Amino acid sequence: MAPKRFSRRNFLKAGSLGTLAGVLAAGERLPAEAAAARAPFTDDPFPCAVIGFGEWGREIAAAIEDIEELHLTTICDNFPLMLRRAQRAHPQAARVADYREVLDDPAIVAVFIATATHEHKDLVLDALQAGKHVYCEAPLANNIEDARTIAQAGLAAQDQIFQAGMLYRTEPQYRSVYGFVRSGAIGRPAMTRSQWHQKTSWRRSSSSAERARSLNWRLDKDLSLGLIGEIGIQQIDYSSWIIGARPKAVTGFGGIMFWDDGRTVKDTIQAMIEYPGGENAMYDASLVSGFDASYDLLFGNDATIILRDEKAWMFKEVDAPMLGWEVYARKDKFYKETGIALLANATKLDALGQDPTEDDPNAKPPIWHALKAFADNLTYGPFPAIADARLGFESTVVAIKANEAVQEGKRVEISDDLYEL
Amino acid sequence: MHPVRLAFNAMATRFEIVILDVDPVHARAAAEEAKREILRVESQCSFYAAASELSRINREASQRPVRCTAGMMRLLQECARLHKETNRYFDPTIAPALARWGLRKQSASGRVPSAEERRTLVETIGFDAVELDASARTVYFARHDRQLDLGGIAKGWALDEARLILEESGIGRALLHGGTSTAIGMGRDPSGNHWKIGVEDPYIVSGEPSWIMGISLQDQALSVSGVRGKWFRDDSGETQIEYGHVVDPLTGMAVSGKRLSVAVSDSATTCDAWSTALLTSSALSVPSHIAGTALQKTDLGWTATIGAPDPDWQVAAEILPLH
Incomplete structure (x- = not known):
């Protein structure tokens, strides 16, 4: 994979706004989607959303709350009951039924997809298209064609992180x-x-x-x-x-x-x-x-x-x-x-x-370590995820x-x- | 309508969920979701598991405000409310006293601390030193010697959370209990009556159960506390004294004698706190939203020391034994 550009890590290494100004002056343009996905260059936690608040989505949301680099701002589920549970467990988070509201929110940097396996493809493609960093639960899809499409999109998103939920790779x-x-x-x-x-x-x-x-x-x-x-x-x-x-x-x-x-x-x-x-x-x-x-x-x-x-x-x-x-x-x-x-x-x-x-x-559960790796990547990357699109695809196959x-x-x-x- | 029954171990006891529904497949799925909720509360509130949320609070909250989950904050707010409502007789900072009495673990052998030790013990107890900031969602111990132990209330809290899951799943008729000491009755039993729970005399251990009373739960919860259950006998004096696992937070003295308390209300959490408080205090007045009594067994049988058993709490043929 080619080196990823304009990472927060590289920016921090460079150490000054002047460096960024110089890069921009040199004519290298930030893609609009990447700009949306990019970290805001502050120590504030990254605003993020969970899509799908079933049992596993609840585990992900709980882990996010236990990681200081992440800020759970929105929970999305099209089932009203799940949104009521979200309100009880995470009262500070906004609750929406339509995932497009998450993708249209420019403040949200990353999305964690925990819906049914067969629903992953459209969500991943739309989220990457919207410039979000994406964590997608494994398996990526329930058929090879969809899994391949997801993985190809993940690999093509050079300025965005795509991490598959292969838990033991980070435990x-x-x-x-x-x-x-x-x-x-x-x-x-x-x-x-x-x-x-x-x-x-x-x-x-x-x-x-x-x-x-x-x-x-x-x-x-x-x-x-x-x-x-x-x-x-x-x-x-x-x-x-x-x-x-x-x-x-x-x-x-x-x-x-x-x-x-x-x-x-x-x-x-x-x-x-x-x-x-x-x-x-x-x-x-x-x-x-x-x-x-x-x-x-x-x-x-x-x-x-x-x-x-x-x-x-x-x-x-x-x-x-x-x-x-x-x-x-x-x-x-x-x-x-x-x-x-x-x-x-x-x-x-x-x-x-x-x-x-x-x-x-x-001690933390495996999902915590997976999300911490994602958060570290957001903070210091983006660099290729340990559980990247290719690994997620091969495991799904x-x-x-x-x-x-x-x-x-x-x-x-x-x-x-x-x-x- | 066939009952679906799910039993499992949690919080060092046996929980059971009985559901009546026309669809047993649906009932089983709902019972499993309720079980998962109880197990979640257990892992969150465990005093012994080093990685539990409660253990983290106990380790860090005397050094700085510790951020907690929304669920833990709701539970601690309930503790604060019940601490106040029971005139401090329910106090979830009782852990050091239980440890000093040797009543922390089932296998522990107890000992009676000296009067001086008890005076010192009382200094280490007091929920008033637990500061909750609901907006920041933090817990802070204003005294370094505080420890939270939610053992007196966690079963009730877990059952209340499980009931919510069942209600959300459309279940209207169910009985849930934890260790047979805390129970919730939802809707009607298989015969169409309210779920009826028997309170057994713990001092008659042979033969058929001997019921002290039978209580119908009309979409209510019930909690029973007693000296028997986790206890030890002190043989050092002229008379043998049985001490139970409940310690008076105001005196540092463990509850002794043949005593039992019962609380019934809408909430199992409330019942757990009140049955503990009623067992401890000899002078509590029970608020109107709770039906509660403390009983003592004498040569004349069981007599009420606080409140009075509800006239409807009578032994009946259709009593439901939970053992």
Whole structure:
């Protein structure tokens, strides 16, 4: 990607208005859209809006309020009930039903899109066209054509940030483990296994039957990418990151095992994701059993790492080489195994006088870290987002093909040309 | 109309939501949304979770005004209102006293602080030193030794928030309870009557439950507080004394003896605060918008020490056991 021009960071580096005046005098023109999107060159927080105030939109709004660089000025949802909830949770924010009011507001610098997956495309394209920086939830779309259009628009918006909601790419513990694996700590990565279990109908309620149908797009196979696409996208992306490759095929299974309430997506699924190097990632998700909740396992010839609840432990093979620091590390017992606790930011916590082995009082959920990365980019960038349009697109392609495999109960190949933008 | 029942653990107890609706699929979805709301309140108000909003306030609010969420500000404003309404007998800064009594955790073994210790303890209690700025949405502790503990009110608050979610989902008939000590009845029960809750005698532990009273909730909430539940027995003196997990904020003394209090009102939050206050004080007058009583068990049975049980609170055959 070409360097982005006139960034706030570069402006701050230059350190004077005279520099900007000189640049302008040299004849380089600011595109109107970019000017609208640009930071106002102050330390004031960036005015921003959330579009879609469902469950995930509420998480995003709460995280925004906890980030000092962002100022939640507007919440948009076309469902009056959601706007009433917005009023209760964020009384200072304006509430609008039409997203065009957000895009037409020149004060709003950035938008966070948390609507149904199949509604993302028009919102992203219009927001970028209006000069806004855009955070778009993952998956980007429910079909490859729309996802490609979104990603191409995101990449083309040179002066604007486009960040896809790939949460683990910015989560400190997951990033720390990634570096750990890359340093060779588990030896040769052989396979991964992830699960997401929660006993819930996944259904949303509304006093209006018509509205309930709209709210429950996740349960409609024509609109939703199902459990593997809407939820599993995050864990499969992490697996791909760890293995260092894009999946080449997915074999899926699944069924409606319990919630036989008219839905057309499976409530329990399993999938095998194949990588070019011969590694496989196993994934399963269920709305029927909540047993053992959610975790990710990374298996190597020297050790296995488990990640759960933004914490990580390593289990070494008996014949694995000693790591110098491990004798000092905290060890936790798991049935007959002993796990070495892997702590992100341990040195920092120690320096702050906090016991790294205790619960981190400043712990934040993954969405907070994703939005903080976006806010930092607004403040010091724009530079290419860690979870940029290409990454969002490739992850969405995997989600779409994996869902196809699960829905049809077959093996689906993902050829390289599908990943092309 | 089939009942849909959802039970889950939160706030170190068992919550249950029972919904009556013609559409069980819709009812289940609404119950799950209500559950999520209760879990959200739990994570926000946890005294023990280091990363909760309440813990952050407790860590930082004695150093500077701490900005909080709109939800937390509404809850703390309710605390302020109820602190005043109960003549300070409901006080959410009671945490240091509970810790000194060894009553903070279920497994803790209690001890009776000396009179001198209690005098010192009282100095560390007082919601008056909690300054709320609603417009800036900040909390500030004017004294460095203040700690907020919302355990006395969080269940009621969570249930009130959950009721709102159910109402917004079009649910008109439901019973919600947290740990069987705080409950809300919405609309009518399966037989078409108001939801009727039984208050059990905690000192009769064998055989069939022994009901002290049965209370019909007419779109109302109920809270019961008692010495039994989280308590310890002091065997050091000539007579054994049972101390419960409620401490009088004005004297630093834990509630003792065979006592129970009941409060009924429109709001579970209000009920939680008032049932705590009624258990603590011996001289509170109950405002007209609350039906409340404090009871003591003697050799003659249960007698009212404050207020009087509502004449309608009678044991009836159709009582709904919550255990």
